[in-house]
Amino acid sequence: MEQYSTKVMEHFAQPHNVGEIENADGVGTVGNPVCGDVMRLYIKVENDVIADAKFKTFGCGAAIATSSMVTDLVKGKTIDEALAISNQAVAEALGGLPKVKMHCSVLAEEALKSALDDYYKKKGIPSPVKVPETVGHEHEIG
Numbered sequence: 001m002e003q004y005s006t007k008v009m010e011h012f013a014q015p016h017n018v019g020e021i022e023n024a025d026g027v028g029t030v031g032n033p034v035c036g037d038v039m040r041l042y043i044k045v046e047n048d049v050i051a052d053a054k055f056k057t058f059g060c061g062a063a064i065a066t067s068s069m070v071t072d073l074v075k076g077k078t079i080d081e082a083l084a085i086s087n088q089a090v091a092e093a094l095g096g097l098p099k100v101k102m103h104c105s106v107l108a109e110e111a112l113k114s115a116l117d118d119y120y121k122k123k124g125i126p127s128p129v130k131v132p133e134t135v136g137h138e139h140e141i142g
Contacts, residue, residue, distance in 0.1 A: 004061070005095030011065035016072055019054045025122065028114025030107055037063040037104065041111040043074065043082075045119060050074045050082055055111070062101035066108035069093050074112060079119070083129065085112060 004012075021042035031038040037059030044052040053071040057064050070090050074082045087105035091097045097105055113129050120127035 004065075004098065007069075007093075007095040008062065008065045008097065011068040011094065012061040015055075015064050015068035017052075017054045017068065017075075018056070020056060021052060021054050024115075026115040026117075026119030028111045028116070028118055030110045030114055032059075032103060032107055035060065035063075035103065037107055039063060039067050039107050039111045041067070041070070041108075041115045043115045043119060045079065048078055050077050050079070059107075060101070060104070062097055062104040063107060065094055066090050066097075066104045067111070070108040070112055079116065082112065083116060085109065 020040075021044050024042040025045040026043040027040065029038070029040045037057070039057045039059065040055060042052075042054045043050050053074045055067040055071055057067040070085065073085055073090065073093060077085075087102070087109040090108045091102060091105040094105075117127045117129040120129065
């Protein structure tokens with residue numbers, strides 16, 4: 001059985017940026033029906049830079065850790081830099097994830113892309129983001 005890194009455990013035990021952003025510039029909600037994880041990511045954009053990011057995640061420790069890490073990674077980044085953040089970057093920033101939990105980093109990347117896509121839609125700008133058809137924007141997390 002693969003062990004979680006110290007960084008994963010830290011982000012699970014004391015996740016960063018938990019909560020919602022009222023009047024967020026972008027909100028992305030994604031879920032994995034196989035494992036039941038649901039992740040919602042909020043972004044606040046000022047002058048094309050992500051000034052703030054928060055999340056609410058219902059899921060396993062790895063889902064919470066990847067949500068926490070992706071919010072840390074995007075803060076202070078431009079929209080273009082945020083678009084380039086991959087699930088690999090999230091996993092590497094956490095010191096790696098067990099193979100069976102890599103889907104959590106994919107969820108974090110999809111939540112970010114969904115929030116960015118929502119940002120473009122709210123601005124009325126054509127979105128360069130490729131979002132899977134299964135991803136939604138405004139679903140309630142129970």
